[in-house]
Amino acid sequence: MKRFLYYPRLYTLIVSQYIKARMQYRADFFISSIGILLESGAGFFSLWVIFHSISKLVGWSYNELIFIYAFSLLAITPSQLFFDNIWHLSSHIRQGTFIKYYFRPLNMMFYYMSEVFDIKGFTKLALGIAAFIYASFKLGITWTFPKFILLLTLLFSSSLIMISLMIMASSTCFWTGEASSVLIFVFKFGEYSKYPITIFNSFFKLLFTYIIPIGFVAFYPSKFFLRPTETNILAYLSPVAGILLFVLAYLVWKKGVNSWTGTGS
Amino acid sequence: MNIVKIESLSKHFKILKRSEGFIGAFKDLFSRDYKIIKAVDNISFKVQEGEIIGFLGPNGAGKSTTIKMMSGVLEPTSGSIFINGYIPYKDRKKYVKNIGVVFGQRTQLWWEIPVIESFKILKEIYKIEPHIYNENMKLFNELFNLKALYPIPVRKLSLGQRMLCDIVASFLHNPKIIFFDEPTIGLDVSVKNKVQTLIKDLNKVKKTTIILTSHDTGSVEALCRRLILIDKGSIIYDGDILKFNRIFGAYRTLKVELEQFEGSSIEVLSKTIGEKFPCKLPIPVRKDDDGWISLTINQDEVKLQDVLNYIMKEYPIKDLKIEEIETEDVVRKIYEGELV
Amino acid sequence: MKKYLMIIRNSFMSSIIYRFHFFFTSLSNVFYIIIIYFLWRAIYKGSGGSINGMTFNQTFIYLALAISIFCLFKTWTDWGMSYQIINGIIVMNLIKPMDIQLLEMCNAIGFVFYNFITVTLPALFIIIFIFQPGVITVSNLMLFLLPMVLAFFISFNIDYIIGLTSFYTESIWGISIAKDTIVLLLSGALIPINFFPEILRKIVGFLPFQAIYHIPLTILISKDMSIYEYLKFLGIQLSWAIALYALNRFYYSRAIKVVTVNGG
Incomplete structure (x- = not known):
């Protein structure tokens, strides 16, 4: 039992200290929250403006799109809260400071990610929850207990997909020295996940379902709740896709860690 | 073990x-x-x-x-x-x-x-x-x-x-x-x-x-x-x-900054020092990037003070410092067979 | 003059060194253009061919070019200045016999060249050869150049304001994200200003952001613009450029005290 709790206890210890330290920068938290609200709010604003001119987007209504968008926000939040150190990997690699993560008897990914906990992510979470409640209220979705469990499972899988894609993207810097462009590339795909996959032609539909599986981040799982009768078999694969991708991402990370030469001092 | x-x-x-x-x-x-x-x-x-x-x-x-x-x-x-x-x-x-x-x-x-x-x-x-x-x-x-x-x-x-x-x-x-x-x-x-x-x-x-x-x-x-x-x-x-x-404890690096010292005369200085203070291997004299001239001296062979006195007599000295031997010099000395 | 040219060159060279980075920056923007193509095609599908007086073709070209210009002007000036403040490197720049604003602008110009090759050229290539817009003429391109230079100057000055603001705040992340969003949204780079509700359109007209994207792009894709209209646009841009520059001079003299008085 004690062994089993080793990592969770360590994580709580490190993160609680980290949050305590970050509390000194209250102004920064406040400004950043405004930034996040604006950034995520811009997406809602765009939808609002666009739906001034049209009533349906490839058969989806305004409120349905709000629902999908909220779902994607909630799915992206965990990657920001728990895996934000991903964004600093390139600079650790270039300055050689990444070396210290080899010296502790810990899982290296755990050690690395535990070092930063982005409290700003809570703002995004709050906005996502608010929009989600608004949309499901407007759409008259009734929430039962099994449905709620399904929602949590799907959100977990979606987060895992997003996290895995981001880990793979940032791991490229073990070989190239700079991953920010790849990260931004993948991060933007996370943002594109708020659109219905059906707007694309068949080639990009395939691409976003199987190769860069952003369809699984928000669109396919949302269909469970929006159009239960139209749900295709693919949506059930969401948790499988999440787990498989995470295993793959972990292997890529591990390969990167082993092949890094530790130069750049 | x-x-x-x-x-x-x-x-x-x-x-x-x-x-x-x-x-x-x-x-x-x-x-x-x-x-x-x-x-x-x-x-x-x-x-x-x-x-x-x-x-x-x-x-x-x-x-x-x-x-x-x-x-x-x-x-x-x-x-x-x-x-x-x-x-x-x-x-x-x-x-x-x-x-x-x-x-x-x-x-x-x-x-x-x-x-x-x-x-x-x-x-x-x-x-x-x-x-x-x-x-x-x-x-x-x-x-x-x-x-x-x-x-x-x-x-x-x-x-x-x-x-x-x-x-x-x-x-x-x-x-x-x-x-x-x-x-x-x-x-x-x-x-x-x-x-x-x-x-x-x-x-x-x-x-x-x-x-x-x-x-x-x-x-x-x-x-x-x-x-x-x-x-x-x-x-x-x-x-x-x-x-x-x-072997190397006896070595010191003498660094001097000279006034109106032309780069070309480093050879002259090197030669005269070599003639004046004969050693097993001639005393290396070189000009560093910052303009200082450094001489690596083995005190078992030559008195640092004598070299310094000689230089002071010949050239006006602006500044000077004495340091321990630099690693680069140690490496060179070893290649020259000092430690075998 | 020569030292400023060296700075432009150095900032260009240091950004080109990561070749993988280079390819992905290009790819990222290309994908964005593809996404907006499909999104707006879907939006236009339900309508009769023209929304708010713009055809699909016009809207798409407008947005594709707007985001390409956004990427072109993405010079990370604000991030760079914040980094200098946090690490105390700003002091090194203060003792150089150079004007800080000009120094930052030279850095930014180096970045613009880099961005032009990685982002704007591939984007233009795709827009022109794959989507074949047919609305851009050579004479429009010529008229487009001067407004673009002014647009860069305005964009740079907005970045510089944010950079100076970072002298007071601990990190740059929040303000910079907020700035990017406001600029993108209110300049009409995410959705053409023609789509905005009437009141919003009026408000946006009083802000500097439309001078970065809306004005040059309108000049580029309009069919027959009168000299009078062209000069009016230039006048608006020029006034904003001067106003922002003056504001920055004043702001700098205040903000720099954070460094000189508090020691960074």
Whole structure:
């Protein structure tokens, strides 16, 4: 039992200290929250403006799109809260400071990610929850207990997909020295996940379902709740896709860690 | 008992050749032109438990690469490495439980978090028993009062303070062996001495095997009994520091800044010094990039004072300093056959 | 003058060194253009061919070019200045015999060249050869150049304001994200200003952001613009450029005290 709790206890210890330290920068938290609200709010604003001119987007209504968008926000939040150190990997690699993560008897990914906990992510979470409640209220979705469990499972899988894609993207810097462009590339795909996959032609539909599986981040799982009768078999694969991708991402990370030469001092 | 066994260890890197200039930067976007760098080339040595040994060598000699292989970061290209019963890069997680590492200017404590909280996190990570933790904390306080630093976040410490905390932290879990990579780099003299005393005292009390690298002879001399001199990836000397000292301890580098000294007359100066003070090998005279002229003098052969007097008589001196021999000069002297 | 040219060159060279980075920056923008192509095609599908007086073709070209210009002007000036403040490097620049604003602008110009090759050229290539817009003429391109230079100057000055603001705040992340969003949204780079509700369109007209994207792009894709209209656009841009520059001079003299008085 004690062994089993080793990592969770360590994580709580490190993160609680980290949050305590970050509390000194209250102004920064406040400004950043405004930034996040604006950034995520811009997406809602765009939808609002666009739906001034049209009533349906490839058969989806305004409120349905709000629902999908909220779902994607909630799915992206965990990657920001728990895996934000991903964004600093390139600079650790270039300055050689990444070396210290080899010296502790810990899982290296755990050690690395535990070092930063982005409290700003809570703002995004709050906005996502608010929009989600608004949309499901407007759409008259009734929430039962099994449905709620399904929602949590799907959100977990979606987060895992997003996290895995981001880990793979940032791991490229073990070989190239700079991953920010790849990260931004993948991060933007996370943002594109708020659109219905059906707007694309068949080639990009395939691409976003199987190769860069952003369809699984928000669109396919949302269909469970929006159009239960139209749900295709693919949506059930969401948790499988999440787990498989995470295993793959972990292997890529591990390969990167082993092949890094530790130069750049 | 040998805690470290290293045999014909090599590490080669493949790096991209960079072209120069504006056009070159463009060309490199598509270039596949690599070259092989032999950072460490076929080295072998053993280390006894409790020993404190120093790796000395100029920048880029392969010290850091060796330490990185020994601490489990890098996989060797060839050769075998066996430390404390493990192959470092293969059994990394188990292996690092019983080692400590301090890497120069890069702290391993948590940047935003107060020092003492970092220690508490380490206590959890290494599953240090409370009585061992308390004993060690008490020992640290006796040897070196760092208590004033404990409540300060690491990012607010000065380089020297951070170094002391990092060193103490590396002993916290009673490791069998500790690696220090350039522990005194960038520190001023008084802090340097503190760091050296701390390492020495802890080694004495804890009997921990210590392997450290440095590019300056002074800190190796202050700490180690055994010295390994490394250059261009190969070991060029491995032995007693006393023997090393007997030969190089007598050397001093005399640096003078002269007024109205033309670059061309360096040959003249070199020649006259050579004629005036005949040695087994002529006294090397060279002009540094900053305009200073440095002479490496073996005091067993020539009195430094005589050379200085001679120069002062011939040229007006603006400024002067006397330093210990530089590692680069040691390496050159060894190639010239001084230590065989 | 020569030292400023060297700075432009150096900032260009240091960004080109990571070739992998280079390819992905290009790819990222290409994908964005593909996404907006499909999104707006879907939006237009339900309508009769023209929304708010713009055809699909016009809207798409407008947005594709707007985001390409956004990427072109993405010079990370604000991030760079914040980094200098946090690490105390700003002091090194203060003792150089150079004007800080000009120094930052030279850095930014180096970035613009880099961005032009990685982002704008591939984007233009795709827009022109794959989507074949047919609305851009050579004479429009010529008229487009001067407004673009002014647009860069305005964009740079907005970045510089944010950079100076970072002298007061601990990190740049929040303000910079907020700035990017506001600029993108209110300049009409995410959705053409023609789509905005009437009141919003009026408000946006009083802000400097439309001078960065809306004005040059309108000049580029309009069919027959009168000289009078062209000069009016230039006048608006020029006034904003001067106003922002003056504001920055004043702001700098205040903000720099954070460094000189508090020691960074």
